[in-house]
Amino acid sequence: MEKRGIPTAVICTEAFTTVAESMAEVQGLPNYDYAVIPHPLASLTDTEVEERARFILPKIVSLLTSQSSPKED
Amino acid sequence: MAKGEDVRAAIDYCYKKGWASDGLPVVPPTPEHVQEFLDYAERDPDEIVVTMEPIHRKCSVEKAAINAVMAGCLPEYFPTILSALEAMEDDRYNFHGSTASTGSCAPLLIINGPICQRLGVNSGINVFGPGFRPNATIGRTIRLIQLNVFGMYPGTFDQSTQGFPGKYTLCIGENEEESPWEPLHAEKGLPLESDAVTVWGARSAVQVQQRRAENPEGVLFTIIDTMCQISSVQNNRQTAVIMGPEHANLIARHGWSKADTKQFLFENSCRPIHSFEQLPTINPEKVNNPKDVKGFVQLGQTPEDILLVVAGGSNAGVSTVLHPWGWRMSSIAGAQPPAGVASMDYVTKEIPKPKMD
Numbered sequence: 001m002e003k004r005g006i007p008t009a010v011i012c013t014e015a016f017t018t019v020a021e022s023m024a025e026v027q028g029l030p031n032y033d034y035a036v037i038p039h040p041l042a043s044l045t046d047t048e049v050e051e052r053a054r055f056i057l058p059k060i061v062s063l064l065t066s067q068s069s070p071k072e073d
Numbered sequence: 074m075a076k077g078e079d080v081r082a083a084i085d086y087c088y089k090k091g092w093a094s095d096g097l098p099v100v101p102p103t104p105e106h107v108q109e110f111l112d113y114a115e116r117d118p119d120e121i122v123v124t125m126e127p128i129h130r131k132c133s134v135e136k137a138a139i140n141a142v143m144a145g146c147l148p149e150y151f152p153t154i155l156s157a158l159e160a161m162e163d164d165r166y167n168f169h170g171s172t173a174s175t176g177s178c179a180p181l182l183i184i185n186g187p188i189c190q191r192l193g194v195n196s197g198i199n200v201f202g203p204g205f206r207p208n209a210t211i212g213r214t215i216r217l218i219q220l221n222v223f224g225m226y227p228g229t230f231d232q233s234t235q236g237f238p239g240k241y242t243l244c245i246g247e248n249e250e251e252s253p254w255e256p257l258h259a260e261k262g263l264p265l266e267s268d269a270v271t272v273w274g275a276r277s278a279v280q281v282q283q284r285r286a287e288n289p290e291g292v293l294f295t296i297i298d299t300m301c302q303i304s305s306v307q308n309n310r311q312t313a314v315i316m317g318p319e320h321a322n323l324i325a326r327h328g329w330s331k332a333d334t335k336q337f338l339f340e341n342s343c344r345p346i347h348s349f350e351q352l353p354t355i356n357p358e359k360v361n362n363p364k365d366v367k368g369f370v371q372l373g374q375t376p377e378d379i380l381l382v383v384a385g386g387s388n389a390g391v392s393t394v395l396h397p398w399g400w401r402m403s404s405i406a407g408a409q410p411p412a413g414v415a416s417m418d419y420v421t422k423e424i425p426k427p428k429m430d
Contacts, residue, residue, distance in 0.1 A: 019173075022229045026128045 002029075009063035010034035011056060013041050035059045092143060094220035095213065095241060099143035110138040113148035114155060115428065123158040125169040125223050128230065132158065132222045137214070140221055144214040149192060149427065150207055153270055154214050156424040157182055160272045161215075165418035171274040171398050172225045175232045178274040178398035178417075179239030180215050181313065183382055185258035186268035188424060189246035196246030198386035200315075201278065201393065212242030237277050245384050251318035252383035253325030260331070261421040268426065273313060273380060273419035274398035284390040289324040292390070293334070296320075297342050299394040303352070306344045306372050311417065313380040313395035314338065318387040335376040342372035342379075380419055 001008045012020050014036055024032035035056050044052070075083075083101040084093075093099045100106075111118050111134065118135035125131075137158060141151055161168040161180070171178040184194050184207075195205035203209060225231045233240070249256045258269035283295040300312045324334055346368045373379065385391060399417025 016232070018229055019232055023128070026130075 002032075007064045009060045011037060011060070013037055013039035015039040033063060035063060087143070092217075092221055094226065095216055097213075097241075099217070100145050102139045102142040106142050107135070107138045110141055110146075110148045110151045111135065113427075114138075114151045116155065122155055123162045123168060123218075125172075127169050128223065130223050132218055136222050137218060140217040141210075141214045143221075144217050145206070145210040146214055147192075147206070150211050150214075152427070153184060153188065153192075153207075153211055153268075153424050156422045157211070157215060157270045157272055158218070160270060160420040160422035163420045166272055166420050167274070167399060167417050169223075171417060172219050172223070173230055173232060174398065175234045176276055176398045177233040177236045177240070178276060179237055179243045180212070180219075181239070181273045181275040181395060182212055182215065182244040183257060183271040183273075184211075184244070184246045184269070185249065185256050185263075185271070186424070187266060188268035189249070194244075194246035196248040196384050197251075198388065200245045200248075200384045200386075201243075208244045208246075209242055212244030216240060216242065239275055239278060243275060243278075245315070245382075247382050248318055248384045251322070251387050253322050254331035254334075254383065257380075257382050258421055258423075263421070263423055268424040269421055270424055271380075271419055271421040273311075273395075274417045275313065275395040276398045277396050279394050279396070281392045281394055282390065283320070283392075286323070286390065289327050289329050289334070289337070292320045292324060292392075293337055294341065296392055296394060297338060300338070300342050300396075301344050301372055302396065303344065303348065305396055306342075306370050307349065308400045310372055310400065311378045311380060311397045311419070312342070312372065313382070313397070313419075315382050315384050315393040315395065317385040317389070317391045317393075318383055319390050320392050321383045322387075323390070331381060332376070335379045335381050338379045338381070339373055339376040343369040344372075345369055 010020065010032075012034060017036060020034055024030055037052050037056050041049075041052070084098050087093050087099045087101055114134065116134045118133060118138070120134045121131045122134055122137060123132045134155065137154060138151060141154055146154070160166060171180070188194070189196055192207045193205065194207045219225045223230075227233060227236070247256050256265070257271055258267060259265050261269075261271075263269050279299050281296050281299050283292050286292045286295065296314060296316075300314070305312070329337075349370070385393075397417060
C-alpha cells in the first residue's frame, strides 16, 4: 500500500517484531518503521483494546503523516 | 565408491549450508541424482509449481527435485510431490498463511489410488508412524521445500507457537483394500483407478480408542467427543477423521454409507453454549460459529467439513482425529475468505500416471 502511495501504518505486538523485520526486508524496505504495542492482544477486553489504541495513537499519526518511513534511532 | 570420510564430509557440508533444515541429515544432492528426478517427471525444470505471494518467493520443478533428493525420495515419488505442491498453490489451501501461522500447521498428505501399491505407501498398521520410505520422505520433501525454498524458518517467518511432530512428515495412504466405502479421490469425482493426493493443514493428531462399541453411535460419539474441543468449536472448523478399518467396517455392517456417517458426525459435532459460558474470558456472543435454537454451537457448516478417510490396521478399534489449522471461512456461500484470515480447505489433485516405455 505504501508503495502505491497510500499512507500506511503497520501495527504489531512485541512478539512479532522479528517476523515484521524479516517481512520488511523481503519487501525491499529493511528500515521500514512500524508501531509496536505490548503482547498479547487476543485476550484483551474492549476497554483494554481502547487503552492500547490510545497509547499507540501518536505513533500512528506520525507514521501516516511523515514523508517516508525510516526507522527512528 | 566414495570413502567413509567423503560421505561424512558431504553430510556435514549440507548441514553447514543450512539445507538439513529440519534437523535431520539430508542426502547430498548431486546434479546427476537431481537429473534422474527431472527425467522421470518429464517436466520443464524452470516451471513454477508453487508460490508464496506475500514474500515474493517461488518454487520451480528443479528446486522441488533437489529437495526430494535431499529428503531421501526415489524418482518415482516425484510426480506425487509435484501434484501435492500444485494442490497447495490452490488459494483454498492457503500455503503461506498456514506455514507462517502461530497455529503450528503441518501439511497432511493423503495418497489414493493404485499408486499406493506401486510405491509402497503405507496405509495400514502404524500408518502415522515411521518405517515406510514414501510416507517418510514425500512428506519430508514438502517441509524441506517450505524451509529451504521459501525460508520459512522457525522464529522468523514460521511463527508456530509449539509446532508438532507432524511437521517432520505427515503423509498417509488410504487403506482402500480394507475400507467398506468409496475412497476419498472417488468421493471428489476422480476415477477409482486414478492416482491422487489430497492436502490439508493439520494442527494436531489425537488418537481415539473405542474397542467396546457394538454399534455405529458408540464409535461415532467417541470420535465426536475428541472432535469437539472448545478451541475448535469456537470457530468454524473442518476436521479430518482418519478412521481405523475396524471402526469403519463395524459402522458399514449396520448398513451405514460413508455419506450417512459424515452426516451423523456433522449433525452431532456441537457443544452446548453453556460450555462457553463456563469460560470467564470467552464471551459467548463472540463465538464465530452459528448457534441453533436449542443452544448448541456447531463445529462445521456442512457434512463436507468432515474429511473422512479409512487408514490404519484392522487389529483394534482405533481412529485418529486431526484438528484443523484454519478457520472454515471459504465455505460460506462459496465466498473467498477476506485477506489475512486463516482459512483452510482441503484440495485433491490427480497425480499423472507414469509414462509406459
